[in-house]
Amino acid sequence: MLKIENVSVYYDKAIAIDNVSIEVKYNEAVCVLGSNGAGKTTLLNAIFNVVPKLGRVVLNNIDITNTPTHKIAKMGVVYVTDKRTVFNDLNVYENLEIAAFDIIKSSGRKFFEKNLSAIFEHFGNLEEKQKLKAGYLSGGEQQMLSVAQGLIRAPKLFVMDEPTAGLSPKLMGYVFDIIAFMKKQKMTILIVEQNVNKTLMATDRAYIMEVGKIKDSGNSKDFLDSESIKKAYLGG
Ligand SMILES: Nc1ncnc2c1ncn2[C@@H]1O[C@H](COP(=O)(O)OP(=O)(O)OP(=O)(O)O)[C@@H](O)[C@H]1O
Ligand SMILES: [Mg+2]
Structure with missing residues (x-):
């Protein structure tokens, strides 16, 4: 579905991903x-053409190496960055409506x-708070x-950068349920x-950067308590 081939990103002269x-x-x-x-965010930004890169990115057999970010977004792909994108002055419902604006136009309100x-059903008490301003x-x-x-x-493809960063164990649990x-x-x-262990349990395959x-790469379950993981995080 998504292939990232030999992608490198330089910031000035320093190489961020190689x-x-x-x-x-x-x-x-x-x-x-x-x-x-390690270069994780840079890798995602490179896929979505938020930063310039060398190499090639292919989505469903379509070369998207040079496709602008907003066009990739129209190809059934979502990228939730590590920055929040909510509009403080809009309520929860309106925030969801605006995020799906073009989809409502093309697929109708029933779909929304x-x-x-x-x-x-999966986001805790978001429903009760739908009329509350996101701020x-x-x-x-x-x-x-x-x-x-x-x-x-x-x-069709959901890409997320550290969705559980800073969340309470309860909200973190929701995120892994949602996955x-x-x-x-x-x-x-x-x-x-x-959030290494929970992520390994929730996913099929892992790449270690x-x-x-x-x-290293392989089946997620095989990385639980592995030396590769310890080395990547502790530099040991
Ligand atoms: N805009 C930028 N200009 C210069 N250097 C950058 C820029 N963005 C990131 N870097 C550098 O590139 C390297 C990789 O950063 P990146 O944010 O991709 O790491 P990360 O794995 O996402 O880290 P974290 O887990 O902290 O989010 C780091 O050394 C960082 O300082
Ligand atoms: Mg990051």
């Missing part, structure tokens, strides 16, 4: 793990309402809302996380 190749197959959940500064009820939500709730804004688009829900909906998932390079 010849990275990863693949995400249809209906797979793949994670990229690695410590701070159907997705909305599925989302409310009044807690930071963690805003983060959940930005994941919900991605999900409301019912993407299981996405898999059931036949979505394909690429997730960057620091260390200072800009992929150091």
Whole structure:
């Protein structure tokens, strides 16, 4: 479904990611793990053309190496960045509506309402708060809302950068439940996380990144308590 081939990113002259190749197959959940500064966010930004890169990116056999970010977004792909994207002055419902604006136009409001009820089932008390301005939500709730804004688009490929960062164990639990829900909906998932064990349990395959390079890859379950993981995080 998604192929990243020999991608490198330079910031000025420093190399942030060096010849990275990863693949995400249809209906797979793949994670990229690695410590701070390993280049995980840079990799996602390179896929979506937020930063200039060398190499090639292919989505469903279409070369998207040079496709502008907003056009990739129209190809059934959602990228939830590590920055929250909620509009503080709009309420929760309006935030979801605006995130799906073009989808409502093309697929109709029924499609939106159907997705909305599925989302409310999985996002704790978001439904009760749908009339509340997003600015009044807690930071963690805003983060959940930005994941919900991605999900409301019912993407084929869902890419997330550290969705659980800073969340309470309860909200974190919702995020991992939602990942299981996405898999059931036949979505394909690429997730960057620091929450190693939970992410390994929720995904099929893992890539381990260390200072800009992929150091190891394989089935997620095989990395639970592995030396590769310890080395990537502790540098040992
Ligand atoms: N805009 C930029 N200009 C210069 N250097 C950058 C820029 N963005 C990131 N870097 C550098 O590139 C490297 C990789 O950063 P990146 O944000 O991709 O890491 P990360 O794995 O996402 O880390 P974290 O887990 O902390 O989010 C780091 O050394 C970082 O300092
Ligand atoms: Mg990052």
